[in-house]
């Protein structure tokens with residue numbers, strides 16, 4: 001494709017905009033229910049962290065008019081034993097088959113489902129079911145030495161997690177200056193505004209599930225395994241998803257429980273998770289404690305870096321937060337140690353959350369770089385530029401495009417970096433003002449995807465793929481891709497996604513959907529063009545094609561290049577001198593994410609990603625009761641996410657250099673890039689404003705008083 | 706389980722219905738009338754996704770018992786456009802890309818339509834404050850503010866006395 005594009009790269013408004021602004025977009029919990037066909041399910045969750053269920057008392061629930069049935073492990077044969085993680089047709093973070101036995105591994109585990117004719121009765125029944133437990137000893141604290149500690153070799157994306165490069169001790173001995181510090185990040189929850197919801201409908205031996213999932217194909221395969229059906233007997237529909245940020249990425253037990261309940265009752269079942277269910281049912285960003293030592297020559301050249309992470313997983317989950325990732329790729333440092341350890345705790349299962357490992361890891365690394373810059377007396381922008389990895393340090397391959405220093409320079413210009421003063425020296429009235437910077441990055445991934453494209457005699461087209469738009473703008477991007485290739489306008493292209501009966505695409509995670517579908521869509525359009533040349537023009541013509549290409553996982557490929565997006569985030573903060581209140585009047589993000597296919601939706605996504613980082617920096621924390629292992633604040637009233645009044649000017653710029661080696665449209669992913677560097681940029685700005693270094697997120701008022 | 710009967714107007718249509726006394730306006734709209742444009746994000750009055758207008762005022766449908774709406778007039782997102790003609794707030798939201806996943810969007814729109822008639826000042830900061838009861842986890846806030854400002858100006862121009 002030439003660089004001259006007609007529709008790609010234009011700020012096209014979302015083609016699903018009318019549906020989303022008129023209430024016409026139907027999400028998974030929106031299926032018609034007034035006809036009384038549906039049963040409503042409400043989960044019963046464990047209230048203890050470890051032990052066994054000794055019995056249920058359902059007497060009161062059973063008396064309620066409209067109550068239908070209670071399901072639990074006592075009906076365990078309803079669900080087929082899933083073989084995670086060995087069944088490679090699906091990925092889950094929680095590997096236990098729901099209801100498989102009476103064991104309890106954490107507070108909030110699904111132990112039963114109350115089914116009733118109405119939601120009100122199902123809720124009342126679930127609340128009235130009494131559970132007796134035989135409790136076991138539990139492990140709750142990250143420091144609990146009696147619980148198991150894993151040291152996993154590789155992350156979920158195939159990245160090595162225990163890395164030794166060069167000789168760290170020698171590098172440290174060679175250095176003139178070094179910093180060593182420990183940084184912590186708390187448990188955080190994705191909290192999409194749409195709670196997960198599953199509506200399961202059986203028709204003979206076929207199962208249709210409307211599910212709020214970021215990966216409909218993965219979800220279908222999981223449901224097929226858990227119901228003992230073949231994949232083609234299961235259809236998952238998810239035309240609209242109300243955000244995910246990772247918690248709807250892998251398949252989770254509630255979907256299977258709803259499917260099993262519908263089979264057991266012979267009725268369609270709807271299970272909508274409550275907001276508090278969301279805290280224990282579909283993962284969270286785990287707590288991390290990261291120790292970093294970073295050393296350099298007096299001219300700023302890094303000589304040694306050690307990044308050690310302690311995090312946690314549940315007894316039935318396998319997620320490891322790969323915090324050391326940024327230390328492996330951002331900077332040239334000949335002597336490197338990266339380690340990861342995971343404590344097994346009786347707490348709910350963690351899962352990837354927007355920038356998993358990258359965001360928590362970048363907070364630690366990019367804070368340490370700031371600390372080192374201060375100690376060296378070198379400008380933090382300059383220090384980053386001096387050490388920016390010119391090639392991928394993992395394998396010495398060139399980056400497919402490399403604009404890390406350029407992003408830093410442009411960002412510095414936009415925020416007015418030259419105004420920056422020494423820590424604590426910039427006062428305006430009662431406010432302390434500061435500027436901070438951090439590098440942001442995200443690996444570029446690409447997975448296989450197929451697509452079917454149809455051209456109609458009236459010169460309109462349709463594209464069909466089993467992928468999902470979780471809010472990224474994929475509907476619009478697909479229309480633009482097909483329009484570009486076939487010489488149409490985006491408005492002439494109908495987009496059908498969110499249905500596993502269509503040609504298979506990837507899950508919406510790892511910021512990879514756009515890059516992945518590019519190959520399939522381009523191939524299908526090319527095949528269609530060939531047919532078009534021979535067609536009469538009065539019949540619809542259709543072509544289906546796919547791309548098997550998988551890139552970026554484990555940093556490996558046979559193209560001799562590495563694919564990764566860099567960027568720079570700058571923050572201006574104003575801190576009230578007496579009360580420690582932090583305001584963020586301005587954030588700047590400059591990103592090199594390949595070709596930007598739609599600057600309107602891309603800008604929104606970067607802004608949203610940066611706001612996610614504001615939450616991480618300033619507000620978000622799920623508290624764990626150290627005694628019971630319970631989450632203390634599982635609600636949007638007590639878990640704070642940014643509100644409109646917290647957000648001011650956010651400035652986004654793209655380098656917009658196409659990466660045609662990566663895919664035919666030249667795009668890399670953008671979903672997580674905005675989030676990764678934002679928290680450290682803010683923390684560094686707070687340091688610059690106040691002279692106070694906060695190493696434990698979120699930054700609180702009392703840290704600054 | 707106690708039941709009750711109420712009648713009210715929803716998007717201009719009179720409704721009389723018998724339902725469980727525990728039914729919230731939100732569940733009534735969604736489960737009984739299939740008006741699923743109004744969303745449930747928390748069911749506790751903490752997210753704003755369920756915002757509707759009751760007698761022209763914005764209200765959280767999850768905190769309102771349906772039985773207490775007897776005799777009231779309710780407007781939901783489905784009742785806002787005039788046929789194919791979108792309300793200025795809906796139009797401006799599309800133009801300014803004021804949503805991503807769209808799940809908070811009905812609530813944002815109902816809130817913005819109602820706030821246009823409330824005594825807020827003109828600045829962006831006033832809009833931010835007035836719209837802070839409506840969470841958007843996708844982080845569309847700056848675009849929402851831009852859209853609300855444009856729509857407010859348009860509404861003021863079209864109905865100078867309103």
Ligand code: FES
Nearest residue numbers: 746748750753767
């Ligand atoms: S659902 Fe009503 S405020 Fe959240």
Ligand code: FES
Nearest residue numbers: 805807841842843
């Ligand atoms: S658009 Fe997704 S929550 Fe607002």
